[in-house]
Amino acid sequence: MWAFIHKLGSPKWFYAISARLQPWFWVAAAVLIVIGSAWGLAFAPADYQQGNSFRIIYVHVPAAFLAQSIFVSMAVAGFIFMVWKIKVADMAAAMMAPLGAAMTFVALFSGAVWGVPTWGTWWMWDARLTSMLILLFLYFGVIALRGAFTSRDSASRAASVLAMVGVINIPIIKYSVDWWYTLHQPATFSVTSRPAMPMEMWAPLLIMVLGFYSFFIALTLMRTRSEILRREANKRWVRELAGEVS
Amino acid sequence: MPLFREPEGSAGVAIRATLKRDLVLMMRRRSEVLNPLVFFALVITLFPIGISPDPELLAAIAPGLLWVAALLAALLSLDSLFRSDYDDGSLEQLLLSPQPLPALALAKVAVHWLLTGLPLALMAPLLGIMLSLPAGSYAVLALSLALGSASLSLIGAIGAALTVGLSRGGVLLSLLVLPLYIPVLIFGAGAVQAAILGDGVSAHLAILGALLAVALSLAPWAIAASLRISING
Amino acid sequence: MAFDSLSAFLAMGGHGVYVWAAWGVTGLLLVGTVIHARAERRALLRDLRRRARRAQHHGASSDVATSVSHQEGHARES
Numbered sequence: 339m340w341a342f343i344h345k346l347g348s349p350k351w352f353y354a355i356s357a358r359l360q361p362w363f364w365v366a367a368a369v370l371i372v373i374g375s376a377w378g379l380a381f382a383p384a385d386y387q388q389g390n391s392f393r394i395i396y397v398h399v400p401a402a403f404l405a406q407s408i409f410v411s412m413a414v415a416g417f418i419f420m421v422w423k424i425k426v427a428d429m430a431a432a433m434m435a436p437l438g439a440a441m442t443f444v445a446l447f448s449g450a451v452w453g454v455p456t457w458g459t460w461w462m463w464d465a466r467l468t469s470m471l472i473l474l475f476l477y478f479g480v481i482a483l484r485g486a487f488t489s490r491d492s493a494s495r496a497a498s499v500l501a502m503v504g505v506i507n508i509p510i511i512k513y514s515v516d517w518w519y520t521l522h523q524p525a526t527f528s529v530t531s532r533p534a535m536p537m538e539m540w541a542p543l544l545i546m547v548l549g550f551y552s553f554f555i556a557l558t559l560m561r562t563r564s565e566i567l568r569r570e571a572n573k574r575w576v577r578e579l580a581g582e583v584s
Numbered sequence: 585m586p587l588f589r590e591p592e593g594s595a596g597v598a599i600r601a602t603l604k605r606d607l608v609l610m611m612r613r614r615s616e617v618l619n620p621l622v623f624f625a626l627v628i629t630l631f632p633i634g635i636s637p638d639p640e641l642l643a644a645i646a647p648g649l650l651w652v653a654a655l656l657a658a659l660l661s662l663d664s665l666f667r668s669d670y671d672d673g674s675l676e677q678l679l680l681s682p683q684p685l686p687a688l689a690l691a692k693v694a695v696h697w698l699l700t701g702l703p704l705a706l707m708a709p710l711l712g713i714m715l716s717l718p719a720g721s722y723a724v725l726a727l728s729l730a731l732g733s734a735s736l737s738l739i740g741a742i743g744a745a746l747t748v749g750l751s752r753g754g755v756l757l758s759l760l761v762l763p764l765y766i767p768v769l770i771f772g773a774g775a776v777q778a779a780i781l782g783d784g785v786s787a788h789l790a791i792l793g794a795l796l797a798v799a800l801s802l803a804p805w806a807i808a809a810s811l812r813i814s815i816n817g
Numbered sequence: 818m819a820f821d822s823l824s825a826f827l828a829m830g831g832h833g834v835y836v837w838a839a840w841g842v843t844g845l846l847l848v849g850t851v852i853h854a855r856a857e858r859r860a861l862l863r864d865l866r867r868r869a870r871r872a873q874h875h876g877a878s879s880d881v882a883t884s885v886s887h888q889e890g891h892a893r894e895s
Contacts, residue, residue, distance in 0.1 A: 371847075375840075379826075379836075379840070380818060380819060380820060380826060381818055381819060383819055384819055384830060389829075389830045389831070390829040390830040390833075390836060391829070391835050391836060393829065393836050393840075394835065394836055394839040394840075397839055397840055397843040401843065420809075436850075437850060440846050440850060444842065444843050444846055447839065447842050448839035448843065451835045451838050452835065454835055455832050472763050472766055475762070475763040478759060479756075479759050479760040479763065482756055482759055483746060483747075483756065486747070486750050486753070487749075492749070492813050492816075495809075495813045496746050496813050496814075499742075499746065499806060499809055499810055499813065500760060502806075503742055503764070504763075506802065507767070511763070511764075511766055511767055514766065514767035514771065515766070517770070518770045518774070553847065557850060557854055560854050563858070564854070564857050564858045564861050567861045567862070567865060571864075571865060571868070576865065577865075577869060579865075580862070580865035580866050580868065580869040581869045
């Protein structure tokens, strides 16, 4: 077990194994997102209350899931980096942060656009949207902190600590915002909390969520491989690799 | 027989020494203690000018205004929490000492709260009068601010420790810390709101206390780790 | 199929603007991140190859030099 973890921690080994894994996740992401999009956009029945605008759920919810999961993954990677000094974990954490911020933005944007037909306004201080907005600031904080240090090791450790502090706070923020929202706006209609959806509505949603997760894994593998080349450019195996490619 | 023996209760001695040293230092730099208070009063003055002097309107938004202004004032004082110790090298000495760093960091944060959070809490009722805050909520305002600002100091110290080594950490510090302040703000302002409405405030204060307990149990370790990162470069 | 015609599909029952805006931005961002990741990788590989070529061209002498200095360093350490 330990031998395996340390092997996985070696950039060279990770570079090799990720090369084999990566295509599968790209294929899975492409297939799932194409099927989910077609099903969600064209075949799922329209919602009896919201009509066709509810089809935004098929991008809003996967993006929101991914936004939260990526922050948690970042904190887990930071923890692994801090405890076992596995550099690949930190490279992955650095590479997934921008995608997490992008997904948070997608969730916010799609939520705001969805608000026009449902609430009649672009922005409501809805509990979910507010939490997402705070999450976006947390992402900005982690990315900015990493960029502020000149020494890479300090940057990595500082970003890891902040990600872990953030991940402890996310549930607290979420619950306090939910509480705050029910206190101030008790009777408004929330876009995504709905009674049981029929199967032909939630099946495409599930497919989209799985597709987004595959996309996240594939992209993180790909960008971590790039980051390995960047950080290990002076290592012998990378130079040999470059020699073979040329 | 060892040549040097740790004196009895050395951790306690070190914590008390840190507390005393920081208190003396802060009392010598009186402007640093006064600036957040003046800032608090100034920001509160801006709101009636910017919005309206109508007492009814001000009373409705007073709990939130007072809490947000106090939060910003506490934030303003954070940057200096470790800055001067970092500049003159005494922070490095603190790290080298054999005493547990989380405990020493906690002592520093306690001094910070004592000289910013507590004065802000005591001053808030005075500014509440100026915003025609309804009677019966003044004690809750001071109490919620006293409880909440302790959490703010603890959370803020993590950000201050992370950015102390950076030359221009001020704006970054607020970016890091403000999102984490939101739960405290929600329950702090909620307590004052509840007091105005005549609802029970014990639930709010209990949650503020719970937040403080969580911050007390986790933040010192995060502050210590962050200080090590900032010092060891 | 929930729609009768292509125009009905594009109109989305009057909500077309909102649905397509949300989906469009999501799609653009997903495609954009992939393009960015590919460009990043290609630029890195190009850079590595350039370095390798430079090392090959006037690398022979400098390689010897560095290995010699390494040996000296080891000698001093021991």
